[in-house]
Amino acid sequence: MIEAARKSNERALAKLISHVEDRKPGWKDIMKAIYAETGRTCVIGVTGSPGSGKSSLVSEFAKQLGDMGYAIGIIAVDPSSPFSGGAVLGDRIRMRDISTYKNIFIRSMATRGMLGGLCQAARDVVRIMDFAGRDIVIIETVGVGQDEIEVVSASDYVVLVTYPGGGDSVQAIKAGVMEIADIFVVNKCDRDGADVIVSEISAMLDLSTETVEKIPPVIKTSTFTKEGIDKFMEILSEFIQKKEKGLHFQEEHVRQEVMSILETEMVSLIKEKISSDGNMEKELKLILSGKSDPYSVADELIKRVAGI
Amino acid sequence: MGQDSKIRVLVAKPGLDGHERGAHVVAYGLRDEGFEVIYTGLRQTPEQIVSAAVQEDVDVIGLSILSGAHLSLTKKIMEGLKAKGANDVLVTVGGVIPEEDKKTLEEMGVAGVFTSGSKIKDIAALIRTKLGKNA
Amino acid sequence: MKKNSKEEIKEALKKWEDEILNPRVKKFNLDKSPTSFYTPLSWDNSHFLEKVGFPGQFPFTAGNNPFDFWRAYANFAAKAGFRSDWGGSGKSGKYGGFGTPADYRDYLFKMQSMGRYGGPNIAFDLATQCGYDSDSSFAEGEVGRVGVAVDSMQDFAVIYEAYTGNLEIDKVPSNFTINAPAAVIIAMYACLAKKRGIPLNKLEGTPQNDILKEFIARGTYIYPPAPSLRLFRDTCVFCCKNMPALNINSIGGYHIREAGATRVQDLAFSMANGIAYIEAGLEGGLEVDEFVPAFTFNAFGGSMEIYQEIAFQRAARRVWAHILRDRFHAKNPKSMQIRQPITAHIGCSSATLQRPLNNLARAVVGGIAAGMSGGIAGAFPPFDEPLGLGHSQEATQLQQDASRILIYEAKVTDICDPWAGSYFMESLTDEIEKDALAELEKIEKMGGAVAAIENGYMPRAVAKSAYDRQKKIENQEELVVGVNCFTGEHEIDVSINRVVEATYDPELMKTAEERQKANLARLKRERNGTAVVSSLRSLKVQAEDKDKNLMPAICECVENDATLQEICDVLREVFGEAQPMKL
Ligand SMILES: Nc1nc2c(ncn2[C@@H]2O[C@H](COP(=O)(O)OP(=O)(O)OP(=O)(O)O)[C@@H](O)[C@H]2O)c(=O)[nH]1
Numbered sequence A: 001m002i003e004a005a006r007k008s009n010e011r012a013l014a015k016l017i018s019h020v021e022d023r024k025p026g027w028k029d030i031m032k033a034i035y036a037e038t039g040r041t042c043v044i045g046v047t048g049s050p051g052s053g054k055s056s057l058v059s060e061f062a063k064q065l066g067d068m069g070y071a072i073g074i075i076a077v078d079p080s081s082p083f084s085g086g087a088v089l090g091d092r093i094r095m096r097d098i099s100t101y102k103n104i105f106i107r108s109m110a111t112r113g114m115l116g117g118l119c120q121a122a123r124d125v126v127r128i129m130d131f132a133g134r135d136i137v138i139i140e141t142v143g144v145g146q147d148e149i150e151v152v153s154a155s156d157y158v159v160l161v162t163y164p165g166g167g168d169s170v171q172a173i174k175a176g177v178m179e180i181a182d183i184f185v186v187n188k189c190d191r192d193g194a195d196v197i198v199s200e201i202s203a204m205l206d207l208s209t210e211t212v213e214k215i216p217p218v219i220k221t222s223t224f225t226k227e228g229i230d231k232f233m234e235i236l237s238e239f240i241q242k243k244e245k246g247l248h249f250q251e252e253h254v255r256q257e258v259m260s261i262l263e264t265e266m267v268s269l270i271k272e273k274i275s276s277d278g279n280m281e282k283e284l285k286l287i288l289s290g291k292s293d294p295y296s297v298a299d300e301l302i303k304r305v306a307g308i
Numbered sequence B: 001m002g003q004d005s006k007i008r009v010l011v012a013k014p015g016l017d018g019h020e021r022g023a024h025v026v027a028y029g030l031r032d033e034g035f036e037v038i039y040t041g042l043r044q045t046p047e048q049i050v051s052a053a054v055q056e057d058v059d060v061i062g063l064s065i066l067s068g069a070h071l072s073l074t075k076k077i078m079e080g081l082k083a084k085g086a087n088d089v090l091v092t093v094g095g096v097i098p099e100e101d102k103k104t105l106e107e108m109g110v111a112g113v114f115t116s117g118s119k120i121k122d123i124a125a126l127i128r129t130k131l132g133k134n135a
Numbered sequence C: 001m002k003k004n005s006k007e008e009i010k011e012a013l014k015k016w017e018d019e020i021l022n023p024r025v026k027k028f029n030l031d032k033s034p035t036s037f038y039t040p041l042s043w044d045n046s047h048f049l050e051k052v053g054f055p056g057q058f059p060f061t062a063g064n065n066p067f068d069f070w071r072a073y074a075n076f077a078a079k080a081g082f083r084s085d086w087g088g089s090g091k092s093g094k095y096g097g098f099g100t101p102a103d104y105r106d107y108l109f110k111m112q113s114m115g116r117y118g119g120p121n122i123a124f125d126l127a128t129q130c131g132y133d134s135d136s137s138f139a140e141g142e143v144g145r146v147g148v149a150v151d152s153m154q155d156f157a158v159i160y161e162a163y164t165g166n167l168e169i170d171k172v173p174s175n176f177t178i179n180a181p182a183a184v185i186i187a188m189y190a191c192l193a194k195k196r197g198i199p200l201n202k203l204e205g206t207p208q209n210d211i212l213k214e215f216i217a218r219g220t221y222i223y224p225p226a227p228s229l230r231l232f233r234d235t236c237v238f239c240c241k242n243m244p245a246l247n248i249n250s251i252g253g254y255h256i257r258e259a260g261a262t263r264v265q266d267l268a269f270s271m272a273n274g275i276a277y278i279e280a281g282l283e284g285g286l287e288v289d290e291f292v293p294a295f296t297f298n299a300f301g302g303s304m305e306i307y308q309e310i311a312f313q314r315a316a317r318r319v320w321a322h323i324l325r326d327r328f329h330a331k332n333p334k335s336m337q338i339r340q341p342i343t344a345h346i347g348c349s350s351a352t353l354q355r356p357l358n359n360l361a362r363a364v365v366g367g368i369a370a371g372m373s374g375g376i377a378g379a380f381p382p383f384d385e386p387l388g389l390g391h392s393q394e395a396t397q398l399q400q401d402a403s404r405i406l407i408y409e410a411k412v413t414d415i416c417d418p419w420a421g422s423y424f425m426e427s428l429t430d431e432i433e434k435d436a437l438a439e440l441e442k443i444e445k446m447g448g449a450v451a452a453i454e455n456g457y458m459p460r461a462v463a464k465s466a467y468d469r470q471k472k473i474e475n476q477e478e479l480v481v482g483v484n485c486f487t488g489e490h491e492i493d494v495s496i497n498r499v500v501e502a503t504y505d506p507e508l509m510k511t512a513e514e515r516q517k518a519n520l521a522r523l524k525r526e527r528n529g530t531a532v533v534s535s536l537r538s539l540k541v542q543a544e545d546k547d548k549n550l551m552p553a554i555c556e557c558v559e560n561d562a563t564l565q566e567i568c569d570v571l572r573e574v575f576g577e578a579q580p581m582k583l
């Protein structure tokens, strides 16, 4: 499977992704095996409010990058239902035009309620696509949950999409997303009100950014009339070319990743230990009957788990 | 870290027929059965459906066709899957399917045909049984 | 006898509940009573004139007319044995279409030789409905399948070779079930009349031309909602100025309900769409009473719940009348009326595949609802509808007889609005009206129908409702006979002989695509290429200017034998393409 995926066989690549995403036995060995051959892909994160046109925009620029000769991978993340654990993943609807492009591979991914694990799982999928020869990987997530923001923040380049008419669009941009954006796109500029949003965002950036050089560009686009798409492509290609020449692994990213793997592994270790240890029932009873408190119990459990 | 496997289903409407009710109901229903449903919307070509099924590594494709073109469309999709080595993907067909066409579809390798009045629970059960998965 | 006062009734009601109702509920161990009873407390009749009024008067709750045209001649028709064209109504023929234009023309000739003289009621194939020519890759497998393929003016003219002489187009009406490319088909119709030397103001008929509901229900859209509405505006102005006898559109509650909408959503969404169409016409410079009388509605309604469907028709008439009078200041009563050939009915989605003959009983329920709410007591659809193989002679005969029995034997339509003043029906009518207005307000807050389509609200709401209903059927909250109850082994599936008369020739269907592609190739070879290019170019220039009416330019393209897709492609380029909805 690994060998076939390396040759960019679509089916093998897809199966490899499932294996790792499902955390099937041996998934970590796969990741270990391919790690050395990764790190050259350029990761573009696209986030923004629901319905702002992220998928439409991704479809548009992925096609153009594809035409320029890049092999593209797209990861489209949508939330899982907290009730059933199932999901309806619909981003592909907007990517119809590129769904049969030879050098574009699209994968939908559900958040699966993974405690902070989404970020790592998405990172793993990026890495597999990287290994399978994708020059550029694009990740789309809705900019609402903390997890999802974390996913894009691990990318090399972050595109933040807003649009006129989406309520208080600018106010709605979450703190934390604003800071990580490398470019602001005001989409649906075929509608009234795009200019107002552009100036509001620019004003906000002027206030919060120290040096003029660091102020990210704010542009208007329309995936309907194609206005502004050229400009967007220009800025994006410039970045991609820079990245192609630049550093591969950045120390900070690597540190983050190790921490993130550690966190998820620790949490699941703790959970395993606790469930094999009577599922905290004894401790909970103590708290409920007023004989102990959640803080002491947590301290106690950490001591026990760390002792293994 | 524990295994977290989900049944993945592609719900697709091939052809130009725009009656989405059945597809929507099945997509929501299977989501509530805990499946991950990839919904690709209207007007999918057989090539798009095959390509989505491969890239998304789905276990099942649920086709919804009400235009009467079910035989030719399904045939193309089955052939496309085979060509990509993905003929282990289960294919089900829903829509207005006359009794005599059901058999033809089954002969093509379709795992289940669902017409008006079918229950989501039955669709889900059939998928679970055929896949031998309980996720 | 002394008049009852409200207090007396209230007191008596309380007493009845305590002494009769509640003990009985308790006796049977129920949480609440399975039935309801209404009293003068449920509805205050002191505003009878404003809320109900007389049939044919504002707000039209009691009906558009004291009696309709058909009712005036009903007895005469019975004695004469008049049979409206098979499956059609009035002067229009049976809805249909298949194969190439020549295939369909020949079929129509055959029908005429069997005495079926209704006007063209054309179903177009899906490629045509979606703006693709027969040689497009999107058309593969679809050509001539669910309707006839029309790629050009020449194709259109071939179909109409079946309509000359006594059936000339100024003598029979034409119906076109087409939405996104409606402007092109209307242009073809106008162009045909011109070629035949028939004045445009003599043309009758109805193009469906209801593009907004395509985004909510049927899915045959091409452009995004806003430019789609601009095209509607252009057809609206063109029809109004040049073809005053032609209806402008047929606004579809029917399809919205079939897609799964609740009654309240159906009413609210249809009203929101209607408002958008009125505003489009006004934007085109028309006066409200100049064009809204040419609006029609398409079989509003569609469920088995007989009381609710009756109340729904009454509420719908009142809501529309108020919108026209209060908001748009219409003066002409015709602007304020919901004109629809079919009124209440059960909807095709109520018909079941299981024990299909039961659908006759179901259709009768719809017929009663229609007859009791100001319409023809039509028992629609034929029982074999869900079998998906075409309606049989037998099913059509039973359907027609059922309607006749309701009209002549049961005399359902002898009373106008028989439920007027019923405490129950009036309060139910008020309730549906109130809920629909609240939903409508929600849509208006979003910015109206176009905004509520763009943001996915209306289509998604319908999908959710469809799913809710499915869940209710699966867990037996809603019972459907023969589907989720009474399915035991002793039940019998009653069947009768079914002959589907005059179906389309399957051999012709098989070769239609190839033959139509050859027709198209010949057209493209033989036409004046320069004229095509220049008329398409001028269409493009006009399309870029939002204020221009595109109909003259489209007429010119059509006359020069530009194809339907070529015209649509030019507009795609300028308007962009609509995207399917994300769930
Ligand atoms: N007017 C206008 N509408 C657009 C434009 N781009 C996208 N849309 C529409 O906006 C809606 C949402 O587009 P998507 O691309 O699905 O947006 P998204 O941000 O990916 O949505 P989610 O993934 O659901 O959060 C769709 O109806 C698009 O057709 C644009 O440039 N102009």
Ligand SMILES: [Mg+2]
Binding pocket: A054, A055, A056, A090, A091, A140
């Ligand atoms: Mg998206």
